[in-house]
Amino acid sequence: MRHIISLLMENEAGALSRVAGLFSARGYNIESLTVAPTEDSSLSRMTLVTRGSDNVIEQIKKQLNKLIDIVKLADISEGVHIERELMMVKVQAANAEQREELKRMADIFNGTVLDVTDKTYVIELTGSGDKLDAFLQTIDQSSILETVRSGATGIARGGKSLRV
Amino acid sequence: MKLGGGDILVQFLQDEGVEFVFGYPGGAALHIYDAIFRQEKVKHILARHEQGAVHAADGFARSTGKPGVALVTSGPGATNAVTGIATAYMDSIPLVVVTAQVASPLIGSDAFQEVDSVGITRPCVKHNFLVKDVKDLASTLRKAFYIATTGRPGPVVVDIPKDITDPAVKIPYSYPEDFSMRSYQPTVKGHPGQISKAVELILSAKRPMVYSGGGVVLSNAATEFTAFCRRLGFPVTNTLMGLGGFPATDPQFVGMLGMHGTYEANMAMHDCDVLLAIGARFDDRVTGDLKKFCPHAKIIHVDIDPASISKNVRIDVPIVGDIKQVVSDLTRELDAANKENDATALKKWWNQIGQWRGRDCLQYDRGSELIKPQYVVEKLYEVTGGDAFVTSDVGQHQMFTAQFYKFDKPRRWINSGGLGTMGFGLPAAIGVQLAHRDATVACVTGEASIQMCIQELSTARQLDLPLKIICLNNRYMGMVRQWQEFFYESRYSHSYLDALPDFVKLAESYGHVGVRIEKPEDVEGALKEAFAMKDSLVFMDFVTDQTENVYPMIAAGKGHHEMQERELA
Numbered sequence: 229m230r231h232i233i234s235l236l237m238e239n240e241a242g243a244l245s246r247v248a249g250l251f252s253a254r255g256y257n258i259e260s261l262t263v264a265p266t267e268d269s270s271l272s273r274m275t276l277v278t279r280g281s282d283n284v285i286e287q288i289k290k291q292l293n294k295l296i297d298i299v300k301l302a303d304i305s306e307g308v309h310i311e312r313e314l315m316m317v318k319v320q321a322a323n324a325e326q327r328e329e330l331k332r333m334a335d336i337f338n339g340t341v342l343d344v345t346d347k348t349y350v351i352e353l354t355g356s357g358d359k360l361d362a363f364l365q366t367i368d369q370s371s372i373l374e375t376v377r378s379g380a381t382g383i384a385r386g387g388k389s390l391r392v
Numbered sequence: 393m394k395l396g397g398g399d400i401l402v403q404f405l406q407d408e409g410v411e412f413v414f415g416y417p418g419g420a421a422l423h424i425y426d427a428i429f430r431q432e433k434v435k436h437i438l439a440r441h442e443q444g445a446v447h448a449a450d451g452f453a454r455s456t457g458k459p460g461v462a463l464v465t466s467g468p469g470a471t472n473a474v475t476g477i478a479t480a481y482m483d484s485i486p487l488v489v490v491t492a493q494v495a496s497p498l499i500g501s502d503a504f505q506e507v508d509s510v511g512i513t514r515p516c517v518k519h520n521f522l523v524k525d526v527k528d529l530a531s532t533l534r535k536a537f538y539i540a541t542t543g544r545p546g547p548v549v550v551d552i553p554k555d556i557t558d559p560a561v562k563i564p565y566s567y568p569e570d571f572s573m574r575s576y577q578p579t580v581k582g583h584p585g586q587i588s589k590a591v592e593l594i595l596s597a598k599r600p601m602v603y604s605g606g607g608v609v610l611s612n613a614a615t616e617f618t619a620f621c622r623r624l625g626f627p628v629t630n631t632l633m634g635l636g637g638f639p640a641t642d643p644q645f646v647g648m649l650g651m652h653g654t655y656e657a658n659m660a661m662h663d664c665d666v667l668l669a670i671g672a673r674f675d676d677r678v679t680g681d682l683k684k685f686c687p688h689a690k691i692i693h694v695d696i697d698p699a700s701i702s703k704n705v706r707i708d709v710p711i712v713g714d715i716k717q718v719v720s721d722l723t724r725e726l727d728a729a730n731k732e733n734d735a736t737a738l739k740k741w742w743n744q745i746g747q748w749r750g751r752d753c754l755q756y757d758r759g760s761e762l763i764k765p766q767y768v769v770e771k772l773y774e775v776t777g778g779d780a781f782v783t784s785d786v787g788q789h790q791m792f793t794a795q796f797y798k799f800d801k802p803r804r805w806i807n808s809g810g811l812g813t814m815g816f817g818l819p820a821a822i823g824v825q826l827a828h829r830d831a832t833v834a835c836v837t838g839e840a841s842i843q844m845c846i847q848e849l850s851t852a853r854q855l856d857l858p859l860k861i862i863c864l865n866n867r868y869m870g871m872v873r874q875w876q877e878f879f880y881e882s883r884y885s886h887s888y889l890d891a892l893p894d895f896v897k898l899a900e901s902y903g904h905v906g907v908r909i910e911k912p913e914d915v916e917g918a919l920k921e922a923f924a925m926k927d928s929l930v931f932m933d934f935v936t937d938q939t940e941n942v943y944p945m946i947a948a949g950k951g952h953h954e955m956q957e958r959e960l961a
């Protein structure tokens with residue numbers, strides 16, 4: 229099963245490598261990992277997407293909790309939650325027909341064209357990973373020059389929050 | 393008080409009550425060594441190799457329960473220490489290892505003797521720190537000791553760049569009494585609901601079994617645990633790390649379990665209906681094939697580390713907490729329940745265990761013309777009155793010692809179980825003897841293992857430590873040879889040791905006493921004579937049977953009930 233694990237950790241050098249090292253040392257899957265500071269400058273928040281059997285996921289959570297730098301952990305995929313990923317795609321948009329089609333697709337997917345040249349567009353999209361995949365599958369494959377994705381981040385719906 | 397970083401470190405160690413620092417100097421550590429020179433309270437023990445220094449700190453920690461402290465220089469000092477750190481990590485031993493580092497401005501420049509010590513040690517420490525500001529030094533050290541010694545203990549590395557220990561940069565120092573760590577709060581008290589569930593299950597058992605490990609020793613809970621087991625009247629088995637946590641001479645003790653455990657312990661594991669696992673981590677050397685593990689049992693597991701629970705084996709009643717606390721809560725709850733186990737069932741179970749015991753699974757050929765390693769350990773037990781501290785290395789000699797030396801007290805059996813580090817025994821014995829100056833300390837080793845840290849004979853000479861080294865010299869890496877005999881059709885690939893040193897002369901050249909013993913009838917006399925020499929280190933080189941194997945044995949893929957046993961003619 230796919231799980232989204234949110235972590236609050238001490239904003240220390242090396243905290244990230246402890247998490248990454250744990251996953252490689254114990255052979256756990258890591259699908260994506262994002263990390264950034266929070267409004268509390270002593271803490272960073274990490275979102276980790278991983279896959280595994282119930283037993284493996286239980287061990288992953290216990291092992292993460294065991295790291296001294298991890299302050300709090302939540303498996304947000306256990307409850308109702310919102311998942312978002314940011315993607316930017318650079319596509320070939322050299323003629324009117326291509327430009328028109330790409331703009332239309334971007335609109336359908338609630339995307340924004342961030343950059344325009346005479347030959348290219350950069351389109352920005354946010355959504356679940358599935359939605360971003362769907363967009364990439366829908367547009368003309370040969371027009372894709374470059375994609376960059378942030379990896380998933382997420383937050384629980386409702387009153388539940390991850391804070392110290 | 394205003395001090396430079398080197399003096400802060402040493403003053404902190406004094407304030408923390410540290411008596412010994414085991415170490416080896418070098419460039420990046422020189423400010424610290426100078427601070428050590430200028431005081432007398434903290435005694436520095438100079439090893440002959442950083443691995444030896446860390447093992448000695450480890451032996452000190454295992455035999456006392458206090459944290460061991462080691463100090464090494466940057467680069468090769470730190471990399472040499474890694475084996476020692478990993479050894480302590482695998483067995484959950486509290487250590488604080490200070491690694492000196494190149495000066496902060498040089499970090500990352502491939503400076504002379506620079507390695508990323510924090511990066512290299514990360515996977516084999518409980519936690520590690522790089523000190524970036526001398527203002528953080530004292531509080532970091534305080535945290536390091538706290539983390540190393542609480543919860544599930546383990547080694548903590550503190551990497552200190554040379555500029556941080558500069559005597560010219562003085563700052564105010566006081567011992568940091570108060571500190572907080574929001575992200576580290578080990579659970580000590582077991583959940584009351586789980587305690588009740590456990591007691592209910594315990595009382596329902598018809599074929600109960602207690603499987604306890606190193607946690608009982610680490611928690612200093614042997615007394616409470618022993619009383620608890622006696623009260624229940626259940627059979628008790630120990631892991632290799634748990635030996636001494638329950639008295640081996642107690643009739644309830646059925647011996648060690650696992651790969652080289654006794655027939656009765658392993659059979660009782662296989663047939664039990666309730667398993668009470670206390671401070672043991674279901675290691676693969678213990679469980680055998682997981683699919684065949686305790687097929688009839690409901691399992692209770694007490695452990696301070698939540699990650700130990702249900703890691704390898706699914707647990708029915710987990711209790712996270714410190715054993716000392718949990719056992720006392722379990723005892724109280726048992727008293728309150730005012731109920732006993734089904735006495736007839738328990739009697740029947742003990743009868744069954746008695747039959748298994750009757751097979752005498754540890755028997756060996758006592759009529760042999762050659763010295764049997766088991767015989768040496770039996771005599772060692774007698775000659776030392778069962779009351780020595782015994783360290784060991786890794787191999788057959790380690791297993792024979794675990795099987796034949798009956799440890800009645802915790803912290804007497806000092807060995808590397810999790811990492812299985814050859815070379816551990818001698819330096820560990822040095823740490824043990826320093827902590828217990830008047831005690832008898834024996835190191836049971838093999839001719840291969842002893843050569844991995846043989847240089848520490850020099851340390852023992854310098855300190856006048858009267859260790860007794862019992863080398864079971866079979867001219868083979870016996871444990872490797874045994875596997876090759878069983879599983880590789882006796883193709884003894886590189887397990888034979890050619891060109892062995894003359895250990896008697898070697899011992900003598902280090903200034904110790906050396907003796908070689910070649911006949912069974914000389915074993916007892918030699919041991920008595922050696923142990924009577926209270927002021928000398930005696931290296932006893934016992935020339936033993938080359939072909940002896942450790943039995944019983946559970947081979948890979950087998951269950952507890954599928955042991956290979958010795959066949960005597």
Ligand SMILES: Cc1cc2nc3c(=O)[nH]c(=O)nc-3n(C[C@H](O)[C@H](O)[C@H](O)COP(=O)(O)OP(=O)(O)OC[C@H]3O[C@@H](n4cnc5c(N)ncnc54)[C@H](O)[C@@H]3O)c2cc1C
Nearest residue numbers: 605606607611631632633650651652673696715809810812
């Ligand atoms: C050649 C060789 C052969 C071996 N053969 C065997 C064998 O036949 N049988 C055998 O048993 N072992 C054998 N071993 C050792 C084996 O590899 C493991 O090291 C050992 O089984 C682990 O012991 P343990 O389960 O007691 O765990 P330990 O490593 O001692 O771990 C202790 C456990 O207790 C917990 N704990 C710590 N402190 C506390 C506390 N205060 N309160 C509660 N819980 C606590 C920890 O979290 C941990 O889970 C062998 C090793 C070698 C080198």
Ligand SMILES: Cc1ncc(C[n+]2csc(CCOP(=O)(O)OP(=O)(O)O)c2C)c(N)n1
Nearest residue numbers: 787788789814838839840841868869870871
């Ligand atoms: C550092 C290290 N290297 C290799 C091994 C693998 N190993 C385990 S036992 C053993 C042989 C030990 O031989 P010896 O010390 O003579 O003991 P014996 O088994 O003969 O009693 C070896 C090589 C190890 N445990 N540790």
Ligand SMILES: [Mg+2]
Nearest residue numbers: 838839868870
């Ligand atoms: Mg040998």
